[in-house]
Amino acid sequence: MAQIVLGNVDLLYPTKVHSRPTLKELLFSFLGNYGQASKMVQGLDSVTLRIEGGECVGVLGRNGAGKSTLLRAIAGVYPISAGSCQTDGKIASLFDIAAGFEWNATGWENIELRAYLQGETPTTLRDRLDAIVEFTDLRDMLDRPLKCFSTGRIMLLSFAIATCFDTEILLIDEFLSTADVQVREKAIERMLEMIRANGIVMVASHDLAFLRQICNRAIWLEQGRVREDGPTECVIESYLSSAQTKKQVPLAA
């Protein structure tokens, strides 16, 4: 059965990640303190979780709370600095609409690329190709380059590929926010199927109505820490009342 177990997970990343020193900075650094020293930011702070198969977990929190970092750490994309992160089950992630796609390649080529990236083979892909095409309902469009697809259709294609290969753990980061009602319903139905089959779905989102609709458990993150973990309705209530209190404090002052 699918399972995610995190024990006291810390994740630190350097602030100069996106502006690493150039050779000039490196050479001149010998002459003095050239440029800023690299500081470490705490992305996750002592996160301990246990998620079992059959759970659909919503991750909520303010921007920069660590929602995306948590999902990426579980997927193994970001390395944890301390603690332990164990996953049991086949993982698929939907973090970014452009991730894992080549814009100039056709829909068919992108299905191949993305499936092979997930570790599939031509044989397993052949078995599931019809299911992917049927789910997306895009057969007539797949000969065109991906850049001709609308954002919603790219999302649908990505979702279909991620969920058509017996995925047991699905990690979604604000992915369905641009989807229309039909696509959303299709995706929700697929996620519920996964949960019924004892899989795990983790969704990071600011869309609380969506989280209420599909999640049976929610985790509220604040500054990389788990502030609250419990039934979706209770966690959302606490989150909303905290946001309300923060809004009222400056007014009262």
Add this chain to the structure above:
Amino acid sequence: MLCEVWSLRHFWLALAKHDLNERYRRSFIGIGWSLIKPAGMTCILTLVFANVFQVPAIEYAPFLFVGLVAWQFLSESIVQGCNAFRLANTYLRVRPVPIGIFPLRVVLSAGIHALIGFGAAIGVIAVLHGFESLGALWALVPAFAILTVTAWGLACICGIVNTLYSDTQQIAEISLQALFYATPVIYLPESLHSSGWLSTLVWCNPFAAYLELIRRPMLHGELPSAHACMLAVAFMAIAATTAWLAIRCVERRLALWL
């Protein structure tokens, strides 16, 4: 690491295929350019340098063509390898994969051009001169393997360094220009004074050894010298080990840097 790379073979083969399609998209001649480019260069340079070196054009042209194809493979792998991980950003954000597959994608794409070039060279040499010893042609198999592993190693190293310091590609391009003149691509190694500094430089230049590994069996039907074999294998081992260590060092953190 190699097992993981092999398990994702369908992925990196599909990427290399996509790169080739993308490179010649809407081109009338398509992949034929991989032959026309070095062939055109060979014609122009033969006109000039066959006179300078006082050798018959019919002997000099295959020598030059094979050299240009091999050089093009190495230099393209290194220069394109510099951007291998930056281009892989889209995939590294999906799931953890062995990062060595991205420089391999570059090397494969360059390698397909090189194979077309070498295949054409073998055909032309067979028509013009015939092969004195077909057995020596088997020596090309390990030679291509050594060349490919070296190119993969160098592409990995350049890709990692360029991810950290984006000046690397420019430095690599300048260094390759300098190395081009220190390697007997255009000139004949026999034309150098045996006691001169350039001769010594060529003697210890591994890139010159790679050219010998391919030229000797192909052009003269002979096995390469022991010195060339040892130099090529030693440099391959150094490049592969350095690349392996560099990958081990940065693999887990690379997604954070991109």
